[in-house]
Amino acid sequence: MWFDHIEAGDSLDVFLDNFPSVSREMAVAVLEQAQFSEHSSFS
Numbered sequence: 915m916w917f918d919h920i921e922a923g924d925s926l927d928v929f930l931d932n933f934p935s936v937s938r939e940m941a942v943a944v945l946e947q948a949q950f951s952e953h954s955s956f957s
Contacts, residue, residue, distance in 0.1 A: 917948070 919929040926941060 920945070
């Protein structure tokens, strides 16, 4: 669900508008963790 918005090209603001219970800080933390995990899996 979270990444569907990103893959569709939606901005973080669009995602946050659709999910008001999610804080910007939480969304950024999840995206950063996903990016870290993606880079770690290739090592």
